[in-house]
Amino acid sequence: MTKIRVYELAKELNITSKELIKRISDLDLDINSHMSTVEKEEAELIKELLGSEVDSNEKNVKEDDNIEDIEAIEIEENIVVKDLAEKLDVTPSEVITKLIPLGIMANQNQAIDFDTASIVAEEFGVSIKPIDIEKDSEDIGIDLDFEDDSKDLKPRPPIVTVMGHVDHGKTSLLDAIRKTAVTEREAGGITQHIGASTIRIGKEKIVFLDTPGHEAFTTMRARGAQVTDIAILVVAADDGVMPQTVEAINHAKAAEVPIVVAINKIDKPTANPDRIKQELVEYGLVSEDWGGDTICVPVSARNNEGIDELLEMVLLVAEMQELKANPDRKAVGIIVEAELDKGKGPVATALVQKGTLRVGDVVVSGTSHGRVRAMIDDKGKRVKKATPSIPVMILGLSEVPEAGEYIYVVDNEKKARHYTEIRKEKIREEQMKASQKVSLDDLFEQI
């Protein structure tokens, strides 16, 4: 049978829960008015009997309502007596005393439900309202797309993905880029594999994703996330445009990510960069020296040739994109890699997209949550914060989150748990639906 909460019913009637309970007992109905819920039929009856009476008092009630709106304190669905007392600014024993007439013998560590809490709160002249978790999580959804004020935006480094056909030199190129950067870095820096790396060119930074483009694009896009700002398309000069080259072009185009072409292996005697440029025209990529707007840089990952120029071009394209983010807000990022480390527990590398992530922040990512215990950068160094675009490995999560999942900072661990619970509930529901669908199909098959 459907139950209606006294609190909801009171709200509907525009009166307080306490008032409603008093009126129910005045009505002398056979309803246990100390219950926090009533049956649906009972609620209908109450509404019918009280409806007109309530209307005539509407003016008074409206004023009450205003006060309620201003002063309502948010509390959890189930709150421990002690915590409620604190919120109401009274002692736990005062709360306990108010619970006795309601037939509840509680100690200060016992949890009471929201409706009971609201009756107690009213006794102290305080209005409470439940924390609207669903709404909060929606807020986070809005928050992710939340447009920052342009005056708060500061330049951020570009995030680059290397794409291309197998064996055209993606890994070699990334290695060559890192080597180039290593010489500019302080000596002794041992690269830590965290799924992405930051390289420094003079005053500028570029962030490279380790995952070859296709994977990065598909896992990210499956969740609607987008981390790449620029794609470097590697094409071997001795080979040509191949199926995965075309796939890479399509991925980048679909995501509206600008492409910088690296024509690799120019050290090979059979290399023919012009043929590559010719083939690329078919896919809408016309080299600059041919009157188009696609930057093509001939390189040799093996001989470290053209790498500096390539990086310069990446910075040029980044500059045209005017990549910016607000570093002064609660951090939102994307998980690029995650695993269970034997010693460290769940570890996840995130790229901060907005805001600044700090050690001690409480974060949520899918069904995983936790307080950031430590952060490690791509040089294996412990860091206290990560600003937009900067990849860091995060320690302190409750479980291993999924790549492509958002990670975001929330106010406190209580909220974090709420969000992960909602997420888990949604997953359970989806699984239920999926299994029901299967069993229905099975049923039809049997018929």
Ligand code: GDP
């Ligand atoms: P990936 O599959 O795209 O990651 O390609 P790899 O980086 O693994 O390179 C495939 C092969 O091409 C390896 O044997 C590399 O040594 C070779 N290779 C990569 N870059 C160059 C280059 O600039 N010149 C030559 N000659 N060989 C290269």
Ligand code: MG
């Ligand atoms: Mg490779």
